[in-house]
Amino acid sequence: MDFEAFFEDRLANLKEEGNYRVFTDIERHKGSFPAATRHHDGDTHDVTVWCSNDYLGMGQHAVVLKAMHEALDRCGAGAGGTRNISGTNHYHVLLERELADLHDKESALLFTSGYVSNWAALSTLAAKIPGCIVLSDALNHASMIEGIRHSKAEKHIWAHNDPEDLDRRLSAMDPDRPKLIAFESVYSMDGDIAPIAEICDVADKHGAMTYLDEVHAVGLYGPRGGGIAERDGLMDRLTVIEGTLGKAYGVLGGYIAASTALCDFIRSFASGFIFTTALPPAVAAGACAAVKHLKSSELERSRQQRNVRVVRQRLADIGIPTLDNPSHIVPVMVGDPVKCKEISDWLMANHGIYVQPINYPTVPKGTERLRITPSPVHSDEDIERLIVALSDIWSQCALHRKYDVA
């Protein structure tokens, strides 16, 4: 077989469909996010980032950077091993305590990313609990899907955010089989929020475990940043809460929070936890500082929510269609992969505005979009420049405008 020709052929297909991914090469500027420098064709340009998952700008926050500098100076660069073989640094232990407290659980367990935490925890639970059936929301993240698939457990997909469908499916199952319900709180591409209480009611009725991915909610919702489950007073109803340290907390890493026995079980049996080098101590220290800070500071959250409201309102004023949702994610719907990328390229070239096009397979074909994430570090001038630029391209491409008639 001509391997090279095979690779090139498949890539050519992607390009034809408009689904080939081009990475934007940027240097983020600490102290002036969302400003960054873009490297392109041997040149550099100033850009404003409008699509970051560093939702609160914690990646440049002084308390986070100070904690990272201190840990780097105390402990050096890497952890030096897996958690089991010399790699458990005191900063990991402190961070796990901080996370258990955040979610009011007995324990927490760190992973090298949110992806790995979902993959490892779900694959281990579903594979090791004898006869386990997994019930997975139709729009779950790839990391959950892959973990469930890897477990080889029986899997049923229930209609997105639909507790009645979940209940119907559970009612048809053998009541004696163990069951695990996996879902998210804030869905990252549509920004909609799961009816957690109703899903927990259904879980209780059928004696099922619940596993909630709060990756797009931790740090952002709840009085201490514990997520939607904290905001709604539901944390004790969830068996496992999973989160990331790489989005609102601005650093890197993932975790689960649950009972001591469950965390110890994953610690003891999950390959994706056991056989990999622990996070660098400075990373754990920075994440710990971010979690701690956002437990007591409302400033970042309230400023972010204010900017989300302003961006939504300004877009509505000029008739640019966004997907309505109750979260901090503002999807501007385009509905065509080629056009979506063209708009993104044009915003970058003409206005230095960076919004990555979101195409298949991240979202279904026909729902291609620009996913805008306003943060507390965007200024009112940044917002105005975004609005002017979008209005301009909407006119140039004669794209559909939609005005709410009062």
Ligand SMILES: *Cc1c(COP(=O)(O)O)cnc(C)c1O
């Ligand atoms: C980003 C994401 C993850 C993975 O988290 P990382 O820390 O980036 O690996 C997990 N779940 C959802 C819903 C995500 O969007």
